[in-house]
Amino acid sequence: MTPSPSASPVREVRWAGRTAVAAIQGDIDLSRSVEFQHQILLLLDQHPQRLVVNLTDVPYMDSSGVASLVKVLSRARKAGTTLTLVGMSPRVKSLFQITRLDNVFQIMATEEEAVS
Amino acid sequence: MKQDCKKPVRLSILSTPAHLPIVRAALEKMCEAIGFDPEAVGKIILSADEALTNIIKHAYRGADDRPIDIELAPLGEESLRGLRICIRDYGEHVDPSRIRSRDLGDIRPGGLGVHIMTHCMDELEYRPADGGGTVLTMVKDIQSRRKETRT
Numbered sequence: 001m002t003p004s005p006s007a008s009p010v011r012e013v014r015w016a017g018r019t020a021v022a023a024i025q026g027d028i029d030l031s032r033s034v035e036f037q038h039q040i041l042l043l044l045d046q047h048p049q050r051l052v053v054n055l056t057d058v059p060y061m062d063s064s065g066v067a068s069l070v071k072v073l074s075r076a077r078k079a080g081t082t083l084t085l086v087g088m089s090p091r092v093k094s095l096f097q098i099t100r101l102d103n104v105f106q107i108m109a110t111e112e113e114a115v116s
Numbered sequence: 117m118k119q120d121c122k123k124p125v126r127l128s129i130l131s132t133p134a135h136l137p138i139v140r141a142a143l144e145k146m147c148e149a150i151g152f153d154p155e156a157v158g159k160i161i162l163s164a165d166e167a168l169t170n171i172i173k174h175a176y177r178g179a180d181d182r183p184i185d186i187e188l189a190p191l192g193e194e195s196l197r198g199l200r201i202c203i204r205d206y207g208e209h210v211d212p213s214r215i216r217s218r219d220l221g222d223i224r225p226g227g228l229g230v231h232i233m234t235h236c237m238d239e240l241e242y243r244p245a246d247g248g249g250t251v252l253t254m255v256k257d258i259q260s261r262r263k264e265t266r267t
Contacts, residue, residue, distance in 0.1 A: 030169045031133035060140065062165050063228040091158040098159075098235050099228050 009036035010043075011057070018049035019115055025057045028065030037068035044075055051076060052114045056087030061095055073105060082106065084114040121149035122196065124189040131172045131205075132180035136165055139186060143201075146188050150196045152258060159236035160199065160256050166229035167203050167252050175207030175250065182207060191255070198238075198257040206249040 009032050011025040020043055028036050044051065053069070055061075069085070076083040084106045088096070096102040108114045125146060129135040140161050147157040168184065176182045184205050191198040233240055239255035 027137060029133065029136055029165065030172065031136065060161075062162065062169060063232060064169065066228060090154070091162075094155065094158055095162060095232075098162075098232055 008039070010039040013043060015048075016115060019052065020046065020048035020050070021052040021054060021111060021115065023054045023057065027060040028058055028068070029060065029062045030064045033062075033064035033068045036065065037071055040068070040072045041075060044072065044079060044081060047079065048081055050082045050084065050114075052084045052086055052111060054087050054111050055085060055089070055092055056111075058087075058092060059089055061092045063095075063099070066095060066099060066101060069105070070101070084108055086111050086114050121146065122190050122192075124187050127186040127188075129184050129186065130180065131176045131182040131184055133169075133172065136168055139168065140165060143188065146190075147199065150190050150199055150258065152199070152256070156256065156258070156260070160201075163233045163236045163254055163256075164201055164203070166232050167201075167254070170229050171203070171205045171207065175205045177207075191257075196258065198255060198259075201254045201256075203252045203254075204245055204249060206245075206247075209244050209248070209250050 007026055009024055009026060009028060011023045013023075014021045022040060022043055024036070026032065040051075040053065053072075073083050086108045087110065088107065093102070093107075096105065096107070125142065127139060127142060129139060143161050143164055144157060147160050152160065164186075168186075171184055172178065172180075182205070184203065186204075187200075187202040189200045189202070190196050191200055233254065236256075237254045238257045238260050239253070241253045243251050243253075245251045
């Protein structure tokens with residue numbers, strides 16, 4: 001079921017040692033990208049060694065969502081946190097390819113692959 | 117079904133981000149009815165969404181109560197050959213010479229919308245609208261993916 005547009009972009013955060021996994025839900029577009037960025041930056045403030053952003057339940061993302069992730073990547077690099085994106089739908093993956101950011105981000109197919 | 121979708125669909129929305137998912141849903145159904153493959157559908161939706169986002173952010177400077185008119189017009193007489201999307205706003209006219217995509221090698225937030233639209237659509241034209249504002253016309257040919265494959 002598609003989450004309501006007013007639902008929190010971060011559905012849950014799980015920790016395994018110093019690895020944080022953030023499960024994201026719903027479309028990340030102009031109406032939700034600011035909140036999405038804010039929530040992920042708050043997570044970065046907890047200084048994880050690795051941050052995995054699980055996009056399995058994100059059917060759609062626009063350039064504002066990509067811009068939020070670029071901001072998060074910049075902050076993660078400064079903090080020494082490894083950022084990994086997992087679970088991209090074909091449409092979200094296509095957006096990263098079109099903007100040539102698929103070579104900038106660490107992208108993996110599954111959460112298990114990223115955490116192992 | 118195909119016969120019915122030869123007629124244009126017109127949507128009038130307000131410049132609120134809350135209306136964007138509604139336009140995306142309508143566009144998805146239209147594209148599927150015309151016969152675009154899933155990859156092309158995704159690119160068309162993304163392009164229209166980026167155009168509307170630009171209007172909200174730049175032409176209307178974030179105001180959420182200004183009008184935007186959208187026309188989705190299937191192309192082709194006997195058989196459908198594509199889709200034309202016209203988006204009209206009533207805000208500050210955008211000088212086309214100032215609309216360009218940024219260098220993708222410059223990794224920073226923002227400025228990707230125009231690159232996305234030019235990459236995903238076959239035609240893209242901005243022109244001043246009668247009475248103020250801007251009309252953006254975008255065309256996607258149903259055969260364009262095959263053309264890309266050949267080149």
